[in-house]
Structure formats: C-alpha cells, structure tokens
Amino acid sequence: MEFAAFSGEKVIGGVAAFCPSPAILELRHIAVLPECQGRGIGTGLVKVLIEAGAERGSGRMLAVARNTSARFFRKLGFNAVPVAAPENPDFSMHGIFFIVMEKHIGKAF
C-alpha cells in the first residue's frame, strides 16, 4: 500500500506499507520533504494508511521507527514493542537506531 501527498503536481510526502499477514499492516517508509515538515502532512499520511488498513481488516499496525521519529509515532498513538529491531550500520554510524512500534487500528482512531 502506498500513498503520496501532493502540492499541485509535486510529490511532497509519501508512505509505504505492506501486509505480512491479513491482520497486520507494517509501515516501512514515510518521509515528507524537509521544507514541508511540521504542517501535519506526515500525520495525514499515517491516518490515510490506518483507514485503508482498517478497511481491509487489519487490526494492528507496526512501524519500524527511527529513534529520531519515535515522538512522531507516539503522538499518533504508537507504543514501543519490546522486540529486537533491525540494525543498519549506515544509520547507526549517524546515531540513528530503530524501534519497533505498534498501534491497534480500527474505529477507535
């Protein structure tokens, strides 16, 4: 599942997710152009994804969040899951590590 945010014809943000099982939707990538951040675009993209996931019957959404974006996901109701997250030396050399986060999705959102 992929959604993009546009300003006119220009893509200013996007989110991509896949379904490892019918019950789970896993957010893999989200990014908003730096000059467009802080305007609610990322929140809007996650909300659209949650609605689409709930519609297809997923009850749980996972996100492998960077430590630098964990606050963004917490504000959207995600909580950290105590499981090992993937490691990537290209990110860890810059002080970025990953946290698996989850949110139950459905009518409550």
Ligand SMILES: CC(C)(COP(=O)(O)OP(=O)(O)OC[C@H]1O[C@@H](n2cnc3c(N)ncnc32)[C@H](O)[C@@H]1OP(=O)(O)O)[C@@H](O)C(=O)NCCC(=O)NCCS
């Ligand atoms: C994370 C990201 C997608 C958020 O998009 P955005 O459009 O800026 O987010 P929003 O404007 O909807 O922000 C919602 C809230 O989260 C906060 N927030 C957003 N990005 C944040 C970040 N990186 N760190 C801490 N808080 C953040 C905002 O301050 C805002 O809080 P507020 O309502 O108190 O002001 C964007 O910052 C981004 O593209 N970052 C670089 C790529 C990245 O880190 N992707 C995530 C990898 S898992």
